Amino acid sequence: MAAASRIIIVEDDPEIRSLVRALLVQEGYVCEAAEDAERFWRIAAIDAPDLVILDIMMPGEDGLSLCRRLRAQSDVPVLITSARAEPLDRVIGLEIGADDYLSKPFEPRELIARTRALLRRTRSAPRQRGASFGGWRVDYGARSLTSPEGEIVELTSGEFDLLAVLTRHPLRVLSRDDIMDALHGRSADAFDRSIDIQVSRLRRKLRDDPRSPQLIRTVRNAGYLFAVQPEAS
Incomplete structure (x- = not known):
């Protein structure tokens, strides 16, 4: 018998959080609830x-920022629920990587139907859990990088997040703003040079010669390009 799907509900309203959790547990799902992004x-x-x-509307990091960061690291399906039902909010939510958008208030049966549909879609199209290139292996779930010799490479959280963004968007020039947006959301400082520092460190750990990099290339006045197509795993 297949294990029950695991769902995390991120909702700052305790009444709604409890209601949604109870609905989904009743349907046989394993549910955990978080009141904010930090807890998630x-x-x-x-x-x-x-x-x-x-x-979407939460104290601290909002749902759109959380979704953007999550999508940079994982392709887990995301269902946004929000009282902000304007078409623009729906479009923004889907553009940053959400798989579906449900306006509040919603009918319990509709929430369950949307949940089933997203999980069914995921099962029919297995999620990418990792990537490999040139003997290197990235495990998105374990947040680890393994060298061609089979050794785990020590990466900071920021370095791994950057690697995840690059390997999920290969052969495409990403500006510093694109990368900061994926990693940090709207709170990023436009003059933050931490991306350049992390790229330099990541190149060193990937043994990518900074004078003539073959993996993470600098595109003058544009940004960075992950120059190989990883194999999904």
Whole structure:
């Protein structure tokens, strides 16, 4: 018998959070709830979810920023729920990587139907859990990088997040703003040079000669390009 799908509900309203959790548990899903983004990241670090149900309006990091960061690291399906039902909000949510958008208030049966549809779609199209290139292996779930010799390479959280963004968007020039947006959301400082520093460190750990890099190339006045097509795993 297949294991029950694991869902994380991110919702700052305790009444809605409790209601959604109860509905999904009744349907046989394993559910955990988080009141904000900080709590979500702690839960997700322990065991990757099969689906995230995400509110937009939250204290601290909002749902759109969380979705953007999550999508840079993972292709777990995301269902956004929001009282902001304007078409523009729906479009923004889908453009940054959400798989579906459900306006509040919603009918319980519709939430369950959308949940089933997203999980069914995921099962029919297995999610990319890792990537390999030139003997290197990236495991998105374990957040690890393994060298061609089979050794785990020590990466900071920021370095791994950057590697995840680059390997998920290969053969495409990403500006510093694109990368900062994926990693940090709207809170990033336009003059933040940390991306350049992390690229330099990541090249060193990937043994990518900074004088003539073959993996992470600098495109003058444009940004960075991951110059190989990884194999999905």
